[in-house]
Amino acid sequence: MTAASVRRPSDRYGLYLRAFWGLMLxxxxxxxxxxxxxxxxxxxxxxxxxxxxxxxxxxxxxxITPGGNAQVxxxxxxxxxxxxxxxxxxxxxxxxxxxxxxxxxxxxxxDRVMAPLPVSVVALEKVIWSSLQSxxxxxxxxxxxxxxxxxxxxxxxxxxxxxxxxxxxxxxxAGYLGLVIGTVVKPKQIxxxxxxxxxxxxxxxxxxxxxxxxxxxxxxxxxxxxxxLVYVSEGLxxxxxxxxxxxxxxxxxxxLTALLVALGALGTRLFITRVID
Amino acid sequence: MVSxxxxxxxxxxxxxxxxxxxxxxxxxxxxxxxxxxxxFGLLGPNGxxxxxxxxxxxxxxxxxxxxxxxxxxxxxxxxxxxxxxIGVVTQFNTLDRACTVEENLYFHGRFFGMSxxxxxxxxxxxxxxxxxxxxxxxxxxxxSGGLARRTQLACALMHDPDVLFLDEPTTGLDPQSRMALxxxxxxxxxxxxxxxxxxxxxxxxxxxxxDRVAIMNAGSILVCDTPDQIKHDFGDGVLVTLxxxxxxxxxxxxxxxxxxxxxxDPDDDVIRVHVSAADGIVPQVVALAGxxxxxxxxxxPSLETAFIALTGRALxx
Numbered sequence: 001m002t003a004a005s006v007r008r009p010s011d012r013y014g015l016y017l018r019a020f021w022g023l024m025l026x027x028x029x030x031x032x033x034x035x036x037x038x039x040x041x042x043x044x045x046x047x048x049x050x051x052x053x054x055x056x057x058x059x060x061x062x063x064i065t066p067g068g069n070a071q072v073x074x075x076x077x078x079x080x081x082x083x084x085x086x087x088x089x090x091x092x093x094x095x096x097x098x099x100x101x102x103x104x105x106x107x108x109x110x111d112r113v114m115a116p117l118p119v120s121v122v123a124l125e126k127v128i129w130s131s132l133q134s135x136x137x138x139x140x141x142x143x144x145x146x147x148x149x150x151x152x153x154x155x156x157x158x159x160x161x162x163x164x165x166x167x168x169x170x171x172x173x174a175g176y177l178g179l180v181i182g183t184v185v186k187p188k189q190i191x192x193x194x195x196x197x198x199x200x201x202x203x204x205x206x207x208x209x210x211x212x213x214x215x216x217x218x219x220x221x222x223x224x225x226x227x228x229l230v231y232v233s234e235g236l237x238x239x240x241x242x243x244x245x246x247x248x249x250x251x252x253x254x255x256l257t258a259l260l261v262a263l264g265a266l267g268t269r270l271f272i273t274r275v276i277d
Numbered sequence: 278m279v280s281x282x283x284x285x286x287x288x289x290x291x292x293x294x295x296x297x298x299x300x301x302x303x304x305x306x307x308x309x310x311x312x313x314x315x316x317f318g319l320l321g322p323n324g325x326x327x328x329x330x331x332x333x334x335x336x337x338x339x340x341x342x343x344x345x346x347x348x349x350x351x352x353x354x355x356x357x358x359x360x361x362x363i364g365v366v367t368q369f370n371t372l373d374r375a376c377t378v379e380e381n382l383y384f385h386g387r388f389f390g391m392s393x394x395x396x397x398x399x400x401x402x403x404x405x406x407x408x409x410x411x412x413x414x415x416x417x418x419x420x421s422g423g424l425a426r427r428t429q430l431a432c433a434l435m436h437d438p439d440v441l442f443l444d445e446p447t448t449g450l451d452p453q454s455r456m457a458l459x460x461x462x463x464x465x466x467x468x469x470x471x472x473x474x475x476x477x478x479x480x481x482x483x484x485x486x487x488d489r490v491a492i493m494n495a496g497s498i499l500v501c502d503t504p505d506q507i508k509h510d511f512g513d514g515v516l517v518t519l520x521x522x523x524x525x526x527x528x529x530x531x532x533x534x535x536x537x538x539x540x541x542d543p544d545d546d547v548i549r550v551h552v553s554a555a556d557g558i559v560p561q562v563v564a565l566a567g568x569x570x571x572x573x574x575x576x577x578p579s580l581e582t583a584f585i586a587l588t589g590r591a592l593x594x
């Protein structure tokens with residue numbers, strides 16, 4: 001039969017690549033089946049947030065002027081933050097939610113673990129796939145803010161390289177964080193973890209205010225440095241709204257890179273421990 | 278059965294698995310050789326180390342020590358290569374719940390590098406072969422136990438493995454599904470010359486299906502041979518099952534002291550007595566039980582009596 005043609009591999013990495021592609025196809029099929037719920041889940045939070053804070057509030061005269069700077073609309077401040085949340089939340093959820101079930105209750109990860117490629121690459125595929133979803137989420141949220149806001153949103157791509165690098169690093173960091181959560185947390189507790197970890201991370205991730213302005217609350221400014229989302233929000237501010245005070249480029253990129261290396265190593269190790277006794 | 282030119286389908290040497298440093302060995306230094314085209318059974322009670330052994334052979338459990346080869350490939354050194362030669366049907370339904378029956382097979386084929394077209398056509402052929410052709414579009418969560426097991430089997434065969442591992446393949450199946458699965462396994466051996474390694478705690482499954490059987494207990498292989506040979510060597514007695522009105526420890530002790538009694542295994546109000554085949558022993562046992570005896574069953578030599586002879590206790594509950 002046809003399988004015989006792949007029986008004798010001359011190119012091991014070619015076979016890994018085909019197996020990897022197979023895993024991506026499987027994930028694509030599953031996402032395609034649930035694309036509308038996926039999209040709704042992605043845009044609901046930013047849509048409502050943008051609607052209330054940048055449409056309703058200005059209309060009823062309860063507008064927020066960030067840092068007393070009337071030149072910059074609140075929508076401009078939160079736009080990068082909302083994109084950051086979308087990337088981050090989507091990245092974590094896309095890995096952690098299915099993985100917790102696949103590893104915990106049904107063990108249905110088994111067939112993918114038995115695919116002819118290293119188990120660490122099975123984990124990598126999950127992260128890469130969630131990164132694609134993160135990028136789709138980011139691309140869906142940004143125009144939404146521009147569309148809904150009643151105030152002018154002054155966003156320009158000041159630096160494409162910075163935008164691309166930040167989005168990619170953020171998506172991978174979120175995916176590996178999802179891998180860590182998905183391997184450690186039991187399926188029943190995953191909802192709890194989302195409210196205990198993901199929600200605080202979102203609210204304290206410099207999404208609705210630039211990090212520099214936290215100088216008014218020094219302890220919080222220091223504390224938020226431990227929040228990975230801060231670097232994503234700030235990185236997107238550098239790329240999209242350079243007029244707003246932001247962290248230095250080097251700080252953002254080195255923090256995200258360090259997080260990627262640390263979470264990548266930890267997540268991969270945890271995943272291997274879970275699937276191989 | 279073992280052909281000399283092909284490498285052994287499965288070759289375990291001095292394999293040990295200890296899950297925790299101070300726990301007893303789950304697998305305790307076993308050697309095992311399964312030849313090409315053989316149906317090989319690991320028979321033993323729960324906790325004997327059968328599933329761990331299969332896990333080790335299929336890259337999912339890392340052995341503490343020892344060497345593991347599947348069709349000549351070192352499983353520990355090259356798990357990704359070994360996986361191409363291995364098909365696995367796990368004990369529980371581990372099919373991908375997010376996909377349909379056909380998709381489970383199709384994507385499995387794609388993982389193994391098959392093209393779109395060949396994966397679809399092979400999936401269709403296998404579904405047809407196992408009588409689930411019309412279930413292709415069913416989500417696997419809606420399948421009954423028997424159909425799910427057949428789907429798992431079809432899925433494991435997608436990439437045409439050399440060795441098929443079945444972990445407790447018929448546990449939880451109704452008798453009809455069990456027979457159907459036995460037929461499928463025999464069919465794979467006959468038509469494709471596939472080697473099959475299965476675990477079971479059903480005596481009759483090992484007896485009816487397997488060319489050779491290894492009886493496992495507490496992480497060790499006690500004996501490994503054809504069912505007939507095992508019966509001949511170790512099963513040369515009679516298994517008397519006494520059902521009493523109540524548990525009777527004194528009777529069990531008396532029986533142990535009786536000449537010709539090889540083993541006694543009391544379990545609440547049932548005592549299994551393994552006796553030698555000599556004349557007159559069964560009546561003697563019955564006489565000892567006296568008025569307490571409610572029912573009596575006498576079994577001919579079998580893998581069950583062999584197991585009792587080897588371990589001093591019964592395999593089946």
